[in-house]
Amino acid sequence: MGRMSTVDDAIVFDAVGRKIAESGSVVLQDVVAETGVSVGSLYHRYGSREGLLARAWLDAVLAFQTRFIAALESGEPDAGERAAVATPQFCRDEPARARLLICGRKEELLSAGSPLVIKIEVARANKIAAKSMAQFAKANRIPIDACRLGLVAFPLGAVRMYLPDQKVPKKVDAYVAAAFRSAVRVS
Amino acid sequence: MGRMSTVDDAIVFDAVGRKIAESGSVVLQDVVAETGVSVGSLYHRYGSREGLLARAWLDAVLAFQTRFIAALESGEPDAGERAAVATPQFCRDEPARARLLICGRKEELLSAGSPLVIKIEVARANKIAAKSMAQFAKANRIPIDACRLGLVAFPLGAVRMYLPDQKVPKKVDAYVAAAFRSAVRVS
């Protein structure tokens, strides 16, 4: 092998997330300025701007879905509530990845020109999460819409009320969990 | 007075909203192509790109807040529920403005370089809405956080699950109303 990277991927992705959070878009020169990694290096490491954005997105998606699915398949009686609050917890535990996932828009970070490999991996991850949710819905006799609202939409809406400016306070967890239960009840 | 516009503002704002919804950003040439209004006209009418985006945003904000505040101050016992479902209803009734308000990001449409007049008007509108919510919270002895979650965050999260690709189905209204009540109950 040759020389190793002096700056870790995580630091680059973090810079991408910060830019997304504060301006909604990523200019390579800003990433260069924040990380110290040169343009040439970025292209060498990620192939293109789209490659960089797509990788950062994939990184965040995988990190979140691991937690989400673990909660959903925990087998505990409050698995739904746990999955629902996985979102606010993720925002507190991994602010860098959360900035990207919550503040970024998928269409921008994962566009048609993104590397096929990454697109496939993201699609695979999404399919796994969707399957896990479908199974949970079936096992608990909840309509899939109620699941999506209670486990994804409401938690997302809640944390977006705080990010990127403020931290997500712990007390939102109770609200999010209650909103999930209300969705189950309605159905 | 001189000549009148051949193409109405609403049509231009609609094009802006569609572009925001499908790509997340607005390229003037696309607006020109969609509306038939030339670049020169756009600059004459709105002063700058930021002026156009800011005006479109203000238009959508005012349209929504009118409904929201009317529901909140209706004096009905279910004023809260009505205000909560104002969001999904707005998406169904005014899809063009909803695309802008729900899919657009405020930081992009209303930036530092936006015309001061517009910024002031938006700030004023937001202050009025905030005051209305604060009053509602006080009158009903609900924490302001619960209000913001139940009336804004949860409804927003719910409609974003569908927009911009699908229509917001009527059944989400029941979920959104229930989520609002759950927020009241938690507090």
Add this chain to the structure above:
DNA sequence: ACTTTACAAGAACATATATTCTAGTATACA
């Protein structure tokens, strides 16, 4: 120690997009 190879650097280039500019057009009102 040597060689290979992945990484680093940044100037040069290409492209996309915003903005300006000059000229022309249609409508309201006297």
Add this chain to the structure above:
DNA sequence: TGTATACTAGAATATATGTTCTTGTAAAGT
């Protein structure tokens, strides 16, 4: 009917930003 005025038009220009290219560097394995 004349004239002022808001609007229309699009080519020309400026700017911002992505991409490529060449040269150089340091670490891993032999």
